[in-house]
Amino acid sequence: MLRHLMYKIKSTGPITVAEYMKEVLTNPAKGYYVYRDMLGEKGDFITSPEISQIFGELLGIWFISEWMATGKSTAFQLVELGPGRGTLVGDILRVFTQLGSVLKNCDISVHLVEVSQKLSEIQALTLTKEKVPLERNAGSPVYMKGVTKSGIPISWYRDLHDVPKGYSFYLAHEFFDVLPVHKFQKTPQGWREVFVDIDPQVSDKLRFVLAPSATPAEAFIQHDETRDHVEVCPDAGVIIEELSQRIALTGGAALVADYGHDGTKTDTFRGFCDHKLHDVLIAPGTADLTADVDFSYLRRMAQGKVASLGPIKQHTFLKNMGIDVRLKVLLDKSNEPSVRQQLLQGYDMLMNPKKMGERFNFFALLPHQRLQGGRYQRNARQSKPFASVVAGFSELAWQ
Numbered sequence: 001m002l003r004h005l006m007y008k009i010k011s012t013g014p015i016t017v018a019e020y021m022k023e024v025l026t027n028p029a030k031g032y033y034v035y036r037d038m039l040g041e042k043g044d045f046i047t048s049p050e051i052s053q054i055f056g057e058l059l060g061i062w063f064i065s066e067w068m069a070t071g072k073s074t075a076f077q078l079v080e081l082g083p084g085r086g087t088l089v090g091d092i093l094r095v096f097t098q099l100g101s102v103l104k105n106c107d108i109s110v111h112l113v114e115v116s117q118k119l120s121e122i123q124a125l126t127l128t129k130e131k132v133p134l135e136r137n138a139g140s141p142v143y144m145k146g147v148t149k150s151g152i153p154i155s156w157y158r159d160l161h162d163v164p165k166g167y168s169f170y171l172a173h174e175f176f177d178v179l180p181v182h183k184f185q186k187t188p189q190g191w192r193e194v195f196v197d198i199d200p201q202v203s204d205k206l207r208f209v210l211a212p213s214a215t216p217a218e219a220f221i222q223h224d225e226t227r228d229h230v231e232v233c234p235d236a237g238v239i240i241e242e243l244s245q246r247i248a249l250t251g252g253a254a255l256v257a258d259y260g261h262d263g264t265k266t267d268t269f270r271g272f273c274d275h276k277l278h279d280v281l282i283a284p285g286t287a288d289l290t291a292d293v294d295f296s297y298l299r300r301m302a303q304g305k306v307a308s309l310g311p312i313k314q315h316t317f318l319k320n321m322g323i324d325v326r327l328k329v330l331l332d333k334s335n336e337p338s339v340r341q342q343l344l345q346g347y348d349m350l351m352n353p354k355k356m357g358e359r360f361n362f363f364a365l366l367p368h369q370r371l372q373g374g375r376y377q378r379n380a381r382q383s384k385p386f387a388s389v390v391a392g393f394s395e396l397a398w399q
């Protein structure tokens with residue numbers, strides 16, 4: 001990867017941080033995400049669904065709660081962006097099976113947006129219990145297709161644009177933070193974009209440099225910006241716009257969970273290797289690269305099309321979703337000390353404000369009608385107005 005980047009820079013000049021991130025993470029030949037399983041204790045980082053089954057179960061309840069609140073449509077698509085090992089969607093589908101009596105007669109399909117060949121193979125094994133062959137039809141945007149263990153059709157795509165439009169629930173957990181960011185530094189001459197260049201002192205080393213003049217991505221910076229360093233992620237904006245258009249048109253909801261801030265942080269671009277911080281310019285392709293999600297930007301990109309809720313802290317969201325009740329049920333069911341200890345440790349990791357509890361945020365996109373407390377269009381014939389309270393973002397009333 002380093003050789004490839006050096007060659008690229010030597011032939012066409014320094015590259016933006018966004019291009020650097022995109023090459024390092026998702027280059028089809030050598031990208032960090034493409035051919036390895038980096039998740040879990042043995043990998044480079046661990047995510048909430050890999051820590052505790054409760055995480056996915058509560059998210060499953062969230063989708064069912066939204067499905068019920070908007071009139072129990074006869075069909076929906078569950079769409080996940082960047083599904084990792086497929087653990088999260090697996091836990092969600094287990095809840096759907098357990099609540100089969102509620103969801104009966106509802107036609108569910110699963111759609112995964114994944115660029116990684118390795119991870120899509122692992123997802124197929126997790127969710128279908130078998131190796132799913134690559135689709136032979138080169139013209140089709142679906143590159144793998146199968147049926148989950150509980151009999152639900154499942155398809156894989158490389159891009160959200162390829163997922164069929166239709167009533168859908170979208171999920172993105174630790175997805176937006178891997179999308180490429182442009183970085184800008186305020187200078188006496190105005191905003192200058194940060195680029196990656198070859199260090200003239202050391203031949204096989206990369207370094208950051210500032211562009212000598214303004215660059216087009218500067219258009220993404222707000223006119224009243226007060227910070228002196230900002231990161232902008234145009235790809236995140238494109239995806240939020242697409243999700244918003246789809247939700248406004250056909251209904252459903254999107255749930256985004258990630259670490260991030262509300263337009264306040266500056267330099268958050270960093271690398272992780274073997275659960276430790278890693279210099280982003282050293283040994284590219286061997287470590288995860290990530291930047292905090294700017295939720296204020298996501299909100300701006302959704303504005304006018306759909307309503308947004310959050311960001312709220314993970315511990316508040318999970319508490320509102322009833323994590324304490326679920327933990328108690330699982331603890332009561334198990335006599336095995338190691339299982340009980342694992343459940344308690346997982347709870348602490350997800351909820352402790354010093355661990356993931358405050359670092360991670362939940363953010364949702366919903367059709368405007370959903371929050372207006374009136375009748376939802378889909379159910380105009382039903383007499384009861386739907387609750388405008390959205391689970392997780394306020395306390396769930398257990399009935």
Ligand code: SAH
Nearest residue numbers: 033047082083084113114115116173174178
């Ligand atoms: N959601 C999972 C995995 C997070 S890691 C979890 O929480 O455990 C990021 C995921 O996004 C990986 O599956 C990675 O392969 C995928 N990914 C990265 N860039 C992507 C892109 N541009 N389009 C689609 N998927 C992408």
